Amino acid sequence: xxxxxxxxSHDTWEMTVIPGGIIEWVDSQSSIFILEDPLIESNTxxxxxxxxxxxxxxxxxxTLNSNYTLIHKPLSYEYQxxxxxxxxxxxxxxxxLQTDAFxxxxxxxxxxxxxFESNANQLVGFCSTKCSSLKVKGRKIISLCPSxxxxxxxxxxxxxxxxxxxxxxxxTIQKIFKIQTLVGVQLITLFALPEAVAFYQKFGxxxxxxxxxxxxxxVHECCVPMYFPLPHIPVKExxxxxxx
Numbered sequence: 001x002x003x004x005x006x007x008x009s010h011d012t013w014e015m016t017v018i019p020g021g022i023i024e025w026v027d028s029q030s031s032i033f034i035l036e037d038p039l040i041e042s043n044t045x046x047x048x049x050x051x052x053x054x055x056x057x058x059x060x061x062x063t064l065n066s067n068y069t070l071i072h073k074p075l076s077y078e079y080q081x082x083x084x085x086x087x088x089x090x091x092x093x094x095x096x097l098q099t100d101a102f103x104x105x106x107x108x109x110x111x112x113x114x115x116f117e118s119n120a121n122q123l124v125g126f127c128s129t130k131c132s133s134l135k136v137k138g139r140k141i142i143s144l145c146p147s148x149x150x151x152x153x154x155x156x157x158x159x160x161x162x163x164x165x166x167x168x169x170x171x172t173i174q175k176i177f178k179i180q181t182l183v184g185v186q187l188i189t190l191f192a193l194p195e196a197v198a199f200y201q202k203f204g205x206x207x208x209x210x211x212x213x214x215x216x217x218x219v220h221e222c223c224v225p226m227y228f229p230l231p232h233i234p235v236k237e238x239x240x241x242x243x244x
Contacts, residue, residue: 058118061167068117068162070124072171075105075112082116082123086156093154097126101152104128110151115168117159124159127172128152132189134227147187147227148176169203176230186230191223200226 059070073079088094096104097112104110110128117124127150134145150172155165176188192200197207205226 059115059167059171061163068124068159068164069119070115070164070167071118073114073116075101075114075126077102079114079123082114082121086123086126087158088154089157090154093152096128096152097154101126101128112152113172115164123156124164125155125168126152127168129172129176134187134189145186146184147189148179148185150188150190153190173203180230188228188230189226191220191225193222194224197224197226204228 059072061068061070083098086094086097088097101110101112105112110130112126112128114123115125115127116122130149130151132147132149134147150169153165153169153172155168173188176185179185188205190200190205192205205228208225208227
């Protein structure tokens with residue numbers, strides 16, 4: 001099954017997620033239960049993710065009416081005019097980009113990538129990631145499962161429903177897969193608005209199940225916490241990936 005079979009570039013899914021916290025597992029079950037799901041290893045969604053061409057720069061996106069080419073750049077004061085011209089009806093994400101992103105970056109709280117429409121040098125979207133963890137409470141043992149959180153993801157209102165959000169999310173997941181060859185990480189987590197839950201489920205993300213508890217902040221009150229268990233990488237494959 002190809003990426004096109006899963007989510008076509010013409011689907012009208014869109015996503016908006018916001019800075020998050022720590023997911024806590026308060027049941028007595030072991031973390032092995034969620035991290036070694038037998039369905040994950042053979043998941044066609046997971047296999048489709050392992051397409052490192054999605055890390056290419058520029059990113060080429062075909063839409064019904066035109067082709068878009070995106071380039072990605074790290075957050076920089078050089079792009080302040082484009083950042084201040086970014087449009088989003090969702091106030092918290094707009095405020096994050098225009099007010100908090102630089103402070104968070106300098107403190108090491110998040111890392112933000114900007115995506116521009118290459119022909120117009122127009123900022124069309126951004127994505128921020130951060131380290132997080134899933135806290136697992138057994139009967140007498142507490143363990144932390146390392147994770148990477150998609151802390152903020154937003155598309156300019158003028159560029160929604162063109163497949164751009166899907167392309168940016170695919171790109172971000174590919175970066176996380178590459179990080180997995182260098183740093184121990186077991187999960188991808190995020191906090192989704194209710195209308196974006198179905199989008200993330202198409203990527204294999206799951207809602208928290210019974211016994212899981214999220215440490216919310218006020219900004220998460222309307223959000224749905226979700227997670228994606230990353231597959232195990234055999235040591236031999238990890239070594240090959242690093243040396244290559």
